[in-house]
Amino acid sequence: MRLPNNTENSLSVGDIIERLTSEAKQAQLVLGQSSHSARCSALKKIAERIRTSREQIMDANQQDLSNANDKQLAASVIDRLTLNADRIEAMATGVEAIADMSDPLGKSLAKWEVPSGLEIERVSTALGVIGIIYESRPNVTVDAGALCLKSGNAAILRGGSDSFHSSLLLTELIQDCLEAVGLPRTAVQMIPTSDRQAVNELLQAAGKIDVIVPRGGKSLVSLVQEKARVPVFAHLEGICHIYVTQSADADMARDVTLNAKMRRTGICGACETLLIDRSVAHSLLPEIASALLEAGCELRGDEEARQIVPAMHKASEEDWHTEYLDAILSIKIVDGFEDAISHISNYSSGHTESIITQDSDLINRFLSEVDSAIVMANASTQFADGGEFGMGAELGIATGKLHARGPVGAEQLTSFKYNVRGHGETRK
Amino acid sequence: MRLPNNTENSLSVGDIIERLTSEAKQAQLVLGQSSHSARCSALKKIAERIRTSREQIMDANQQDLSNANDKQLAASVIDRLTLNADRIEAMATGVEAIADMSDPLGKSLAKWEVPSGLEIERVSTALGVIGIIYESRPNVTVDAGALCLKSGNAAILRGGSDSFHSSLLLTELIQDCLEAVGLPRTAVQMIPTSDRQAVNELLQAAGKIDVIVPRGGKSLVSLVQEKARVPVFAHLEGICHIYVTQSADADMARDVTLNAKMRRTGICGACETLLIDRSVAHSLLPEIASALLEAGCELRGDEEARQIVPAMHKASEEDWHTEYLDAILSIKIVDGFEDAISHISNYSSGHTESIITQDSDLINRFLSEVDSAIVMANASTQFADGGEFGMGAELGIATGKLHARGPVGAEQLTSFKYNVRGHGETRK
Numbered sequence: 001m002r003l004p005n006n007t008e009n010s011l012s013v014g015d016i017i018e019r020l021t022s023e024a025k026q027a028q029l030v031l032g033q034s035s036h037s038a039r040c041s042a043l044k045k046i047a048e049r050i051r052t053s054r055e056q057i058m059d060a061n062q063q064d065l066s067n068a069n070d071k072q073l074a075a076s077v078i079d080r081l082t083l084n085a086d087r088i089e090a091m092a093t094g095v096e097a098i099a100d101m102s103d104p105l106g107k108s109l110a111k112w113e114v115p116s117g118l119e120i121e122r123v124s125t126a127l128g129v130i131g132i133i134y135e136s137r138p139n140v141t142v143d144a145g146a147l148c149l150k151s152g153n154a155a156i157l158r159g160g161s162d163s164f165h166s167s168l169l170l171t172e173l174i175q176d177c178l179e180a181v182g183l184p185r186t187a188v189q190m191i192p193t194s195d196r197q198a199v200n201e202l203l204q205a206a207g208k209i210d211v212i213v214p215r216g217g218k219s220l221v222s223l224v225q226e227k228a229r230v231p232v233f234a235h236l237e238g239i240c241h242i243y244v245t246q247s248a249d250a251d252m253a254r255d256v257t258l259n260a261k262m263r264r265t266g267i268c269g270a271c272e273t274l275l276i277d278r279s280v281a282h283s284l285l286p287e288i289a290s291a292l293l294e295a296g297c298e299l300r301g302d303e304e305a306r307q308i309v310p311a312m313h314k315a316s317e318e319d320w321h322t323e324y325l326d327a328i329l330s331i332k333i334v335d336g337f338e339d340a341i342s343h344i345s346n347y348s349s350g351h352t353e354s355i356i357t358q359d360s361d362l363i364n365r366f367l368s369e370v371d372s373a374i375v376m377a378n379a380s381t382q383f384a385d386g387g388e389f390g391m392g393a394e395l396g397i398a399t400g401k402l403h404a405r406g407p408v409g410a411e412q413l414t415s416f417k418y419n420v421r422g423h424g425e426t427r428k
Numbered sequence: 429m430r431l432p433n434n435t436e437n438s439l440s441v442g443d444i445i446e447r448l449t450s451e452a453k454q455a456q457l458v459l460g461q462s463s464h465s466a467r468c469s470a471l472k473k474i475a476e477r478i479r480t481s482r483e484q485i486m487d488a489n490q491q492d493l494s495n496a497n498d499k500q501l502a503a504s505v506i507d508r509l510t511l512n513a514d515r516i517e518a519m520a521t522g523v524e525a526i527a528d529m530s531d532p533l534g535k536s537l538a539k540w541e542v543p544s545g546l547e548i549e550r551v552s553t554a555l556g557v558i559g560i561i562y563e564s565r566p567n568v569t570v571d572a573g574a575l576c577l578k579s580g581n582a583a584i585l586r587g588g589s590d591s592f593h594s595s596l597l598l599t600e601l602i603q604d605c606l607e608a609v610g611l612p613r614t615a616v617q618m619i620p621t622s623d624r625q626a627v628n629e630l631l632q633a634a635g636k637i638d639v640i641v642p643r644g645g646k647s648l649v650s651l652v653q654e655k656a657r658v659p660v661f662a663h664l665e666g667i668c669h670i671y672v673t674q675s676a677d678a679d680m681a682r683d684v685t686l687n688a689k690m691r692r693t694g695i696c697g698a699c700e701t702l703l704i705d706r707s708v709a710h711s712l713l714p715e716i717a718s719a720l721l722e723a724g725c726e727l728r729g730d731e732e733a734r735q736i737v738p739a740m741h742k743a744s745e746e747d748w749h750t751e752y753l754d755a756i757l758s759i760k761i762v763d764g765f766e767d768a769i770s771h772i773s774n775y776s777s778g779h780t781e782s783i784i785t786q787d788s789d790l791i792n793r794f795l796s797e798v799d800s801a802i803v804m805a806n807a808s809t810q811f812a813d814g815g816e817f818g819m820g821a822e823l824g825i826a827t828g829k830l831h832a833r834g835p836v837g838a839e840q841l842t843s844f845k846y847n848v849r850g851h852g853e854t855r856k
Contacts, residue, residue, distance in 0.1 A: 029773070033797060106796070114818045118807055125799060345457070368534070369461060371553060379546055390542045 013193060017201040020156055020189050021208035024129045027184035028154035032126040036103035038181050039149055043099035045177035046146065050092040053173060057088055060169040061138065068136075068162050080137045081163055091142045097392040098146045105152045126152035128210035131202045132395065133224060135216040136160030141167045143393045144213070145174045145188045150392075154187045156209070158202060161194035168192075203228045213395045218323075233398045235373075237323040238268030238351035240381040243275040243340045243366070244284060245357035252378060253356045254288045259380040260354065262295045266325050268397055269352050269384030273320060273330045275340045281308055281333050292329060301331040320347045337362060341369055348372055351397060352384040373397065441621060445629040448584055448617050449636035452557045455612035456582035460554040464531035466609050467577055471527035473605035474574065478520040481601060485516055488597040489566065496564075496590050508565045509591055519570045525820040526574045533580045554580035556638035559630045560823065561652060563644040564588030569595045571821045572641070573602045573616045582615045584637070586630065589622035596620075631656045641823045646751075661826045663801075665751040666696030666779035668809040671703040671768045671794070672712060673785035680806060681784045682716045687808040688782065690723045694753050696825055697780050697812035701748060701758045703768045709736055709761050720757060729759040748775045765790060769797055776800055779825060780812040801825065 011019075031039075050057070061083040068078050109122040130153045132144040141159055148155035159167040168190060175185040191198050203212060206229040213233045214224035221234050242260055244253045260271035276285055281304065289299055289309040300319050301312035312331065319330040320343070334340045344353055354376035355366040363377040374384050374397075386394020439447075459467075478485070489511040496506050537550040558581045560572040569587055576583035587595040596618055603613040619626045631640060634657040641661045642652035649662050670688055672681045688699035704713055709732065717727055717737040728747050729740035740759065747758040748771070762768045772781055782804035783794040791805040802812050802825075814822020 032799070112818065114816060116811065116816060118804075118811060118816075120817060123795075128799075367551075371460070371556075376546075383544065383546060388542060388544060388546075389548060390540060 013195050013197040014201055016191070016193060017198060017205060018208075020191065021129060021205055023186040024154035024156055024189060025208070027187040028126065028129055028152070030184050031149070031154060031187045032105070032128075032152040034152070034183055036105070038183060039103075039152070040099045041181045042149060042177050042183055043095050043146055045180055046142070046174055047092040047095040047099070049173050049177055050088060050095065050142070050170075053169075054085065054088050057083060057166065057169060057173075060165040063165040064136075064138075064163055071162075073162065077136065077162070080135065081166070083138055083166060087139065091139050094139075094143060094387075094393050095146045097387075098150050101150070101392050104150065129154045129156065129208065131156045131158065131205075131209045131212045131230075133158045133199060133202070133212065133214045133216070133220065134160065135220065136163035138163045138166035138170060140215055141170045141190070142174070144215075144395055145171070147393055147395055149174075149178070149188060153210075155189070156202065157188070157190045158199060159190070164194060200227065203230065206230050215396050233396065235268065235349065235351055235397050237349045238270070238384075238397070239273065239321070239323050239347060239349040240269060240271050240351055240384070241273045241275055241344050241348060241353045242271045242381065243334070243344070243353070243355045244277065244280070244288075245337070245340075245355065245359060245362055246277045246279045247358040247362070248280065248284065248356040249358060250284055250287065253284055254291050256354070256356055256378070256380050257288050258291045258295060260382055261292060261329050262297055262327065263380070263382050265327050267382065267385075268323075269382045270325065271329065271354075271381045272323055273332065273343075273347070275332050275334045275343055276305075277340075278304070278333050278335055281305065285309060285331070289331075296327050298328045299331055300328065302333060304333040305331045323349070337365065341366075344370055344372075352376065352381045354379055354381050441623050441625040442629055444619070444621060445626060445633060446636075448619065449557060449633055451614040452582035452584055452617060453636070455614040456554065456557055456580070458612050459577070459582060459615045460533070460556075460580040462580070462611055464533070466611060467531075467580070468527045469609045470577060470605050470611055471523050471574055473608055474570070474602055475520040475523040475527070477601050477605055478516060478523065478570070478598075481597075482513065482516050485511060485594065485597060485601075488593040491593040492564075492566075492591055499590075501590065505564065505590070508563065509594070511566055511594060515567065519567050522567075522571060522815075522821050523574045525815075526578050529578070529820050532578065557582045557584065557636065559584045559586065559633075559637045559640045559658075561586045561627060561630070561640065561642045561644070561648065562588065563648065564591035566591045566594035566598060568643055569598045569618070570602070572643075572823055573599065575821060575823055577602075577606070577616060581638075583617070584630065585616070585618045586627060587618070592622060628655065631658065634658050643824050661824065663696065663777065663779055663825050665777045666698070666812075666825070667701065667749070667751050667775060667777040668697060668699050668779055668812070669701045669703060669772050669776060669781045670699045670809065671762070671772070671781070671783045672705065672708070672716075673765070673768075673783065673787060673790055674705045674707045675786040675790070676708065676712065676784040677786060678712055678715065681712055682719050684782070684784055684806070684808050685716050686719045686723060688810055689720060689757050690725055690755065691808070691810050693755050695810065695813075696751075697810045698753065699757065699782075699809045700751055701760065701771075701775070703760050703762045703771055704733075705768075706732070706761050706763055709733065713737060713759070717759075724755050726756045727759055728756065730761060732761040733759045751777070765793065769794075772798055772800075780804065780809045782807055782809050 064081055068081055105124055105126060107124040109124060111121045113119050130148055132155060134140045136159060141157055144157060145155050157171060171188060171190040174188045178187055179185050202209065203224060209230045211231045211233055212224060212228055214221045218237055221236050225232055225234060242257050257274055285308050292299060293311060299312040300315040302315055306312045315330045334343060350372045352374040353370050353372050355363060356378055357363060367375050367377060384397060492509055496509055533552055533554060535552040537552060539549045541547050558576050560583060562568040564587060569585055572585060573583050585599060599616060599618040602616045606615055607613050630637065631652060637658045639659045639661055640652060640656055642649045646665055649664050653660055653662060670685050685702055692698065713736050720727060721739060727740040728743040730743055734740045743758045762771060778800045780802040781798050781800050783791060784806055785791060795803050795805060812825060
């Protein structure tokens with residue numbers, strides 16, 4: 001994948017993307033027709049090689065870390081960039097989980113016969129060539145490569161430039177394992193330049209890339225959504241709600257809200273707004289608020305909520321629109337189910353919402369009426385994750401309604417087609 | 429839906445689209461939660477009202493036809509615009525077929541439990557607000573309105589201006605039936621202006637329209653694909669192939685090819701290129717060519733094919749890229765299965781391809797290896813149609829790989845979401 005220096009220097013970024021996408025397409029034709037056992041063997045080899053190459057991976061990572069320290073990057077960026085023994089083991093077990101899942105390709109999704117005599121079958125197929133644009137998190141290289149490989153898609157990876165050495169080593173490791181089982185190395189490729197123009201070229205490569213997956217913050221995702229001339233799997237933000245109803249169990253309301261907000265505040269499934277029925281605000285809110293305040297969470301409430309919990313700051317209209325990704329929660333007293341649904345319908349980003357209630361009718365109505373990718377009852381919104389959904393890993397959460405919605409695992413990286421078997425039928 | 433003239437004159441096109449999309453969104457919230465029986469009652473009333481309003485419909489259509497004659501529109505345009513007793517009856521039976529299909533909403537697509545205890549279910553939901561942009565074919569008003577209604581989606585219709593009176597009457601008829609069963613009239617709306625700026629506004633209405641379906645010729649579809657800032661279900665063209673193999677039945681090869689090309693030459697499922705194995709070209713091609721020539725089809729072949737059938741014109745490289753939509757067929761001799769697949773992979777538009785063979789291994793390989801929305805064996809490509817697929821009707825054929833692929837019927841106008849039932853689970 002690495003070009004001799006003299007060649008690479010003479011190629012424009014456009015030429016490089018042209019070559020990568022063309023090689024990816026050829027590789028995908030082979031990968032998309034490969035047996036599930038070949039793809040699983042490659043995945044198991046990758047897990048094994050990650051474990052046996054721990055020292056090498058940490059050396060490459062050390063190069064990136066030392067550059068990052070020289071550039072005085074933020075501690076949070078350096079934390080994401082860092083690979084240690086635990087994180088390397090987690091990459092390996094993640095790949096094994098993907099290997100162990102059933103084949104997402106060639107699944108018969110539906111089958112029927114029509115009066116003309118034709119037998120029609122809907123069968124899952126790979127999407128084709130997938131471009132993944134992500135920040136300087138080397139583990140995404142492995143997650144993305146493994147999910148694409150499992151689902152018969154060719155991957156073109158573009159990680160943040162600060163993780164260049166780690167990502168390159170991991171990509172080459174994946175390619176060696178592909179080759180070892182007789183699959184094309186070019187099924188997983190990394191863009192061999194840190195020129196930012198490469199991202200633009202990728203986003204414009206209509207007809208050569210089947211879908212782009214941006215994995216990163218809001219600025220990356222909005223850039224991709226704005227500039228892409230190819231389909232995108234993404235969500236811009238996760239303004240997730242918890243709605244505590246009149247019949248909620250008090251301990252559950254407190255524990256689930258605390259977990260949904262504070263387990264990790266920086267992930268898209270973190271709760272940003274708590275809605276609580278007026279009739280139980282006096283009895284339930286003080287205890288929920290204490291638990292959050294004690295955990296270091298800032299609370300921003302409407303007037304009524306502030307009267308119950310004076311330690312709250314005042315919420316403005318903007319708060320209901322805000323994905324804090326931080327230890328801040330907005331709180332609103334609502335006038336029952338309709339009012340809560342109406343707030344969610346106006347302010348939700350369509351990612352994940354959860355109702356806390358013992359009333360099974362309200363559970364059914366909430367699950368039916370809230371039109372978000374993931375709608376929960378009596379559980380923490382932080383479960384919005386492909387791993388927690390049993391998908392092995394995820395490329396992210398999609399909020400688009402066409403096809404992939406919710407966690408994007410290997411099965412979500414497939415399309416389908418209609419196979420039709422006839423007996424010489426001609427149409428009247 | 430019709431505004432008083434003074435109001436309409438003072439509203440900009442942007443204001444009109446803003447109001448239509450906002451009313452559509454409100455109506456969809458009701459329609460998406462309505463019972464299947466309510467939606468079916470509305471559909472059955474529509475079929476009944478179409479039959480009982482035949483004279484009125486023909487009067488409105490007469491206004492359009494008389495304007496069309498004044499404007500000296502092409503005979504083919506006038507033919508599509510014309511409604512007669514048979515065509516009106518066909519609209520009614522089409523709506524009844526849609527009513528009789530099962531509910532595409534709320535279907536449990538998958539259900540599983542994960543180790544944390546959460547019960548997860550994937551459930552079909554409506555897409556939301558669908559914009560349909562079509563030519564002056566009044567029957568599309570009814571097909572599109574009925575499919576959207578069945579699938580719980582609000583429809584914003586924009587038919588060609590030459591069918592304005594017919595489409596408006598049919599839209600009002602649909603709205604009356606919605607109201608009669610207690611559903612919102614604004615669930616199906618027509619854009620009340622023929623200003624072309626309305627189409628641009630619709631295509632830019634990101635966040636207000638969930639998907640746009642263009643239904644018409646290549647110029648309309650490419651305009652929509654280029655300008656749309658919202659997702660689009662579409663196919664640009666149907667360059668469909670028939671591949672006749674060495675083991676094809678001679679009569680079947682002739683009959684299926686003739687039907688695939690000549691039954692109707694102007695539809696997207698019409699065959700445009702015939703590939704035939706070299707080993708049977710001498711024995712099978714003359715008879716296939718005679719049948720086509722006799723039916724008035726022009727043949728354009730490669731050198732080898734022309735040596736076998738001298739009446740053929742010479743095919744150029746451009747022919748393999750061309751959707752004729754006319755009585756013209758390009759013909760190429762291929763060197764077996766791999767060569768045929770390679771030609772299809774290079775020149776197909778991903779719509780529909782068919783293999784004619786008695787060899788079941790080749791059938792399986794063709795169905796598996798050709799990555800088009802519809803892949804057939806031993807049947808005419810003209811079966812690529814929602815009605816023939818048993819979907820009642822279709823909004824068109826989609827070649828995008830995300831979600832809807834192939835005929836877009838009511839079920840294809842749905843999305844899904846994950847419903848998750850928990851018991852107070854918080855995430856570790």
